[in-house]
Amino acid sequence: MSSIIHGAGAATTTLSTFNSVDSKKLFVAPSRTNLSVRSQRYIVAGSDASKKSFGSGLRVRHSQKLIPNAVATKEADTSASTGHELLLFEALQEGLEEEMDRDPHVCVMGEDVGHYGGSYKVTKGLADKFGDLRVLDTPICENAFTGMGIGAAMTGLRPVIEGMNMGFLLLAFNQISNNCGMLHYTSGGQFTIPVVIRGPGGVGRQLGAEHSQRLESYFQSIPGIQMVACSTPYNAKGLMKAAIRSENPVILFEHVLLYNLKEKIPDEDYICNLEEAEMVRPGEHITILTYSRMRYHVMQAAKTLVNKGYDPEVIDIRSLKPFDLHTIGNSVKKTHRVLIVEECMRTGGIGASLTAAINENFHDYLDAPVMCLSSQDVPTPYAGTLEEWTVVQPAQIVTAVEQLCQ
C-alpha cells in the first residue's frame, strides 16, 4: 500500500510567514514557498510519517494553504506541480471509487445512489462502472438499508451507506445505536461492522427545519462508533478512504454547502487519520476550535482579526468522536484561551462536550473560561434572513475573540 499519511513535520519556513502579516501577503507568500520546497517536503512527509505516532503535535500538510475566505477560492499557484483540482463532492467520489477499485468488498447503498448518481452526485458514475448490485438503489427506509448494511458488513462486505440528508438518518438511529455500535462488543469481538455511514447535513440555504439538522449532537454518545467531519476536498477524500478502511463503524459528516468547494489535491494515494485534528492556521493568542462549514466563517473572521492585530490559532477538529485532545491540548497550553465555533445547537452539541472535555483536562492552562458559539436551540427557520442568524457569523466570532482576549 503506497499511501502517504500527510503529516509533514518540517514546515517551519512557511509557518513563520503566517504570524502577523496582512492578508494579501499571506495569500501570496505560501504559494511561492510551496513551489520551491514542494518536492523536498514530500520526502520529509514520507519518511516522517513512518516514524510519527498518533497525535505527535503540530502537523502541517505539505500544501498548507491559508484559506482567508469563507469559501475556498481557486489557488493562484497553478504551476505544473503534481496534483489535480476538483470540487469536494468529486473528491468524495474519487475516494470512494479508488476504494471500490482497491477492495471488491466495498459497496454503496442508499436512495438514488445508483444511476441517478446520488442527490449530491457523490456516487456519480459508480453504478455504470461497478454494476447495480454493488451500487445499490434501495427503497425508502433508512432503518432498513442501514440494517442491511450492518448485516452485509457482518458477513464480510464493507458497505458505504448514504443518507440522502443526515436528518433522515434519525430514522436509522435504532440500527446505528443498537446494532452498529453494539454488536462488535456484545458478540465478544466475533463480528466486526466496518460500515461507513455518510451524508450531507448542516444548515444549508433555506432547506427548512427537517433538512437542516446537525446529527453529530445526537450520535455523539453512541459507544462503538467514530464520527468525523470533512471540510475541504483534501480531507474529504482522505477521510472517506480512511473511514472505508477502518474496522470500526464510522459516520462521515458532510455539509450541504461545501460540496462545491474547489481545491487542488495530490495525485497519489493518501488517507487522513480519522482521530486527528487539522491545524488550519497556527497562532499565539487564542485557540479557535471548529469543524465543517464553520471553519470558513472562522477563517473569514480570522482575516479581520489579523487586521486588528490578533493572532488566532485555528484548528479544524475533524474528529468529532473521539476528540483529538492531543492537538487541542497542545494548542490550549500555548494560547491559554479557547473559543469553540460550531453549527450544533447550544444544548448538547459537540461544542458542549468539547467545552466539558477541555475544562476537565486543561483547566490549569486556561486564562479565561472556554467560550462556545453555537446555533440557537430552535428548529432552523425557512426564511433566509432568520436562517442566517441561526448560524454563527464571522462578526460574532470577531467580537467573541476580542472579548476573550481582553
Place this chain on the structure above:
Amino acid sequence: MALHLRSSSSLKSTFLNILSLRQNLGFGSRSHVTRHIRQNLPHDPPLRGSQNPIRGFCNTMAEQETLSSFGQHEDASNHQVMDFPGGKVAFTPEIRFISESDKQRVPCYRVLDDNGQLITNSQFVQVSEEVAVKIYSDMVTLQIMDNIFYEAQRQGRLSFYATAIGEEAINIASAAALTPQDVIFPQYREPGVLLWRGFTLQEFANQCFGNKSDYGKGRQMPVHYGSNKLNYFTVSATIATQLPNAVGAAYSLKMDRKDACAVTYFGDGGTSEGDFHAALNFAAVMEAPVLFICRNNGWAISTPTSDQFRSDGVVVKGRAYGIRSIRVDGNDALAMYSAVHTAREMAIREQRPILIEALTYRVGHHSTSDDSTRYRSADEIEWWNKARNPLSRFRTWIESNGWWSDEAESDLRSRIKKEMLEVLRVAEKTEKPNLKNMFSDVYDVPPSNLREQELLVRQTINSHPQDYPSDVPL
C-alpha cells in the same frame, strides 16, 4: 418521508420532473437536476410528439372512448387497459373493494396428524433415519436444557432465562433443513438452531453464566448467544432489527454467488415492527435469497395475536410485498423440515425471499421475568403442552419406523440431564472475564478516552476493594 428539496429554483424543477415522461424534458443544464428516468414505464412508451403529459394521468372513465388520450388502447379482448407506471392495469366500472380478509383462512401445511401418523397423500421431503433421530434427540435435548436452565434461574443460579418450550420442532427441524453455510439471524427463542449446528451444552451454560469461556465475553444477558464459526449471529434484544441485517447478509451472499441463504427468525409480535415490513420489501426488490421464518406462537409477552394484527396471520403479508409464502404447522417437525428445505432451494435457485409462517404455541412464559398465568389460563398452557406437544408427535412417527424406542428415550433423557447438571456446575465455577473486557471491543483498538476510563475504574477499585465483586478478576 420528506420531499427532497434543493435550492430555491428546484421546486419548479421537482414539480416538472414528476410530470415529465421523457428524459429530454429534464430541466436545467446542471446534470444533477435532470432526473434519470428509469424504466417505470410500460414496455413501449409511445413516441408521440408534443403531447400534454398531464392529461395522461387524469384519465377518467368518461374519456375512455377517446383514443387520442395518451397511453390508452384496447387489448385483444376489447377491454380498456391503461398504462401506468408499474405496468398495464385493466379497468373496471364497478366500485368494488378488495375484502379485508378471505372467507377461508390460508390452509396450514402439515404432514403428521395429532397422533403422529403420516397423513395420506402428504407431500414431504424424506429424511434418513440418522437425520430423523438427530432431530428428535436434539428436540429432547433442547427441552431438557430449557427446563434445567429455567429451574437454575428460579434457584438464583442464573440471572435470567427464556425458554423455547413448545417450539422445539421449529427450532430443530428448520435448522436440520439448512446447511452450515446458511447464515442465521435469530430473535432470541431459537437456541435449537445453534444446538443443531454443534454448540455444546457447556457453551450454552458459559454464555448464561457470563464466564470467561463465553464467546460474548460476559457482556450480554443469558440467551443472547452468538457464534461466528457456526454462522449464528449474536442475538440483539431489540425486536425485528435482525430482519434488515438478514437482508444485508443475503445481499452479500448474492454478490458472492454463494450456494447459501440468510435465514431469520422472529415472532408474531415482531411483524408489527417497521423493520419487518421494510425488510420484506427490500428483500423482494433486491431479489435477495433470505428465508423469513415467523414463529407465530400466539403471544407477544401478554399481547395475543388478536391485539397484534388484524390480518389472517402473517402468511398473507408476504403477498403484499411480492414474496412467496407458506403457512406450516410449526409443531410438526416433518412439515417444518420439508417446508424449510423446499423454501431454501427456491430461495437460492431463484434468488428470491420466502416467508414461512410456522403456527405454534408458546408453552413457557415469555421469560423468567414473566408469569403468563396472569393473562392466560393454566388449562390452555397445559393442553398445548400435553395434547399438542411437538416431541410426542414426532416420536410416534420415528418409533413407527423402528428408529426409536422407550429404552433409547430414557437413556437419552438421563444422559442429557446428567450432562446438564455437570455443565451447570462447571460453568458456575468458571472464572468471570477480566475487567479489561469491559473496555475492549468497543472499537478495534481502545482509544485514549476508554483507556483513561479504565484507569479510573481500576483506581476506584484499588481504593474500595471491599465494594468490588470478588469473582471478577482484575
